[in-house]
Amino acid sequence: MSTTSFELSPELQRYGQELREWSAATLRPHAREADTRKKVPDNWQEILHSSPVPLGREDTDADRLAPFEDGYWATQMCYYENLNYGDVWGLGTPGRGIGQLVVKAMGSPEQIKKWYDPVMDGTLETGFGLTESHFGSDTSQVATTAVRDGDSWVINGSKMYCTNGARSDYITVFANADKSLGAKGIACFIVPRGTPGFSIAKENEDKLGIRSWQTSELLFQGCRVPLENRLGWNAAGPVDEGPRVSGQGGALTALSNNRPNMAGIAVGLAQASIDVTTKLLKGQQAGFSTKRWAAVERDLDAMNAALQRARRINYKAAFVLDNGTPNRYNPAISKGYSPQTCDRIIRRCMQLLGPEGTSKELLLEKWYRDVKIMDIFEGSGQVQRIIVARELVGRLAS
Numbered sequence: 061m062s063t064t065s066f067e068l069s070p071e072l073q074r075y076g077q078e079l080r081e082w083s084a085a086t087l088r089p090h091a092r093e094a095d096t097r098k099k100v101p102d103n104w105q106e107i108l109h110s111s112p113v114p115l116g117r118e119d120t121d122a123d124r125l126a127p128f129e130d131g132y133w134a135t136q137m138c139y140y141e142n143l144n145y146g147d148v149w150g151l152g153t154p155g156r157g158i159g160q161l162v163v164k165a166m167g168s169p170e171q172i173k174k175w176y177d178p179v180m181d182g183t184l185e186t187g188f189g190l191t192e193s194h195f196g197s198d199t200s201q202v203a204t205t206a207v208r209d210g211d212s213w214v215i216n217g218s219k220m221y222c223t224n225g226a227r228s229d230y231i232t233v234f235a236n237a238d239k240s241l242g243a244k245g246i247a248c249f250i251v252p253r254g255t256p257g258f259s260i261a262k263e264n265e266d267k268l269g270i271r272s273w274q275t276s277e278l279l280f281q282g283c284r285v286p287l288e289n290r291l292g293w294n295a296a297g298p299v300d301e302g303p304r305v306s307g308q309g310g311a312l313t314a315l316s317n318n319r320p321n322m323a324g325i326a327v328g329l330a331q332a333s334i335d336v337t338t339k340l341l342k343g344q345q346a347g348f349s350t351k352r353w354a355a356v357e358r359d360l361d362a363m364n365a366a367l368q369r370a371r372r373i374n375y376k377a378a379f380v381l382d383n384g385t386p387n388r389y390n391p392a393i394s395k396g397y398s399p400q401t402c403d404r405i406i407r408r409c410m411q412l413l414g415p416e417g418t419s420k421e422l423l424l425e426k427w428y429r430d431v432k433i434m435d436i437f438e439g440s441g442q443v444q445r446i447i448v449a450r451e452l453v454g455r456l457a458s
């Protein structure tokens with residue numbers, strides 16, 4: 061990626077174009093069914109393996125997505141945006157999850173080797189267990205507890221909306237290991253599937269959008285894991301080497317880096333909506349008065365400009381993660397701006413088409429439902445705007 065214009069390299073552009081064309085032709089025809097059945101097509105592997113470009117999937121070596129020269133996060137952004145141009149269900153198939161990002165942020169070198177590397181190799185799938193029934197945004201509110209008992213930690217509590225929770229090989233579970241320290245007592249534990257005391261309370265929650273993505277409710281009742289399953293620890297206790305971030309900080313770092321990708325999904329959906337709408341309106345142009353067509357053109361122009369801004373902000377965030385000092389500011393701008401903007405774009409597309417826009421004959425109403433959650437999960441829009449404002453106020457104060 062160019063350091064001044066954030067233009068993608070020709071290779072990454074070509075990758076994105078091929079992925080976009082394939083996802084529209086191959087994923088999109090299954091979109092309605094995935095939404096209605098609340099699960100991905102039974103032959104999802106066959107469908108995904110027909111992609112002409114790597115999808116970053118781990119169930120096959122040939123499919124592995126190596127970063128382009130633009131950088132890891134820029135490559136991921138291109139992947140997220142263009143895969144979701146077809147529809148969101150492709151991303152909801154078994155994949156890495158995001159639990160491993162916490163391992164990378166908080167784990168010792170041994171833990172990274174044991175729990176992060178196999179995820180990147182495609183051997184393990186992970187879930188990220190932070191949200192509980194009474195909180196999501198305010199990560200200091202973790203009520204799940206972890207109590208040391210000899211060589212083990214005993215975890216009690218529950219987690220909600222854990223993506224891929226029911227099928228992950230392990231969950232990174234945030235729990236308070238020392239309530240006297242308040243939020244500073246929050247730590248993160250690797251809980252492998254099958255650990256006694258860890259059960260699935262609900263396999264898949266019923267949601268407005270991205271209904272084919274599995275989100276699970278998890279229960280931990282006297283769930284015992286070895287000492288070395290606490291991130292940043294080994295069997296003898298805390299380790300000195302490796303990244304030193306607290307439980308809450310680790311959660312925020314992991315989420316922060318992945319936030320622009322959620323904004324990329326929104327851009328993919330909004331681009332798809334603009335393209336579908338433009339094509340339909342073009343077919344109807346002959347029946348429109350000159351004034352009405354001029355109004356259509358104004359709306360299309362405004363939506364396109366807003367979408368370009370969102371895309372540029374997303375790639376800027378990816379660029380900073382790849383090349384600058386990783387910080388929460390640029391990801392927050394991206395996550396705070398793009399989903400909300402794309403929500404408005406898709407709503408406007410539906411409006412321009414009238415009743416047809418809301419009909420189930422088209423996918424616009426589905427994408428409108430799908431895009432909503434991008435403004436809520438992995439850090440809501442309001443919370444992102446607080447992060448941006450604090451950064452701005454902090455700069456003025458210094």
Ligand SMILES: Cc1cc2nc3c(=O)[nH]c(=O)nc-3n(C[C@H](O)[C@H](O)[C@H](O)COP(=O)(O)OP(=O)(O)OC[C@H]3O[C@@H](n4cnc5c(N)ncnc54)[C@H](O)[C@@H]3O)c2cc1C
Nearest residue numbers: 188189190191195196197198221222223436437438440442
């Ligand atoms: C499809 C899906 C997948 C998910 N995957 C995961 C996952 O894998 N792991 C996981 O741990 N969680 C996951 N979640 C949960 C998600 O991250 C939370 O729902 C989200 O963080 C919001 O938390 P909450 O639901 O408690 O809402 P709250 O935090 O209660 O927020 C409710 C509303 O209040 C606003 N708000 C909160 N605090 C402030 C403030 N200080 N100022 C202004 N407004 C504020 C929010 O922006 C929001 O609009 C998922 C959710 C969904 C729907």
